[in-house]
Amino acid sequence: MSPPSEDKCLELLKKHDAPENIQKHCKKVRDVAVLIGKELNKERDRVDMELLEAASLLHDIGKMKAKEQSGEVGHGDLGYRILQDEGYPETASVVRKHPVVKILKGIDDWTIEDKIVYYSDKRAREDILSLDERFAGLIESYGDTPAKVEELEKCKSKARELERELLTKIDVPSEIKN
């Protein structure tokens, strides 16, 4: 099945109890992803814009269930399961890879849509931020032990490499210039 339309994505977010702030964040991440995807499509990369838009809008669909279960299974994996069950396996696969620590396992097998959704999520909360600002917020929220802070710092340097990989190929849109 092709990826869900924008209306369907918004319906799915509501169905799975995404509050207003998460919906707003998801739309902002989608905006960043679309800016990057369109520019890359002018170059040699071939980005599936329908898939990119759906996966960026739905990337946090597992957040509410993850909170309910007090974090036993990560929100990326829960989002993956939800979207598999809803009949969108391709979108599910992109959503699975977006959580911050997933980059530490290596991204050689990531698709271009996987990379853009991961990176765009690290450039926006409810507004567009720099990678530094976004990671400062992540460290504040989740860096409750020195080991966790160190792990997030590693993620940040990998995200910086990904930023170089994606943005050096394009004319960076002014909205996302640092």
Ligand SMILES: [Fe+2]
């Ligand atoms: Fe997110």
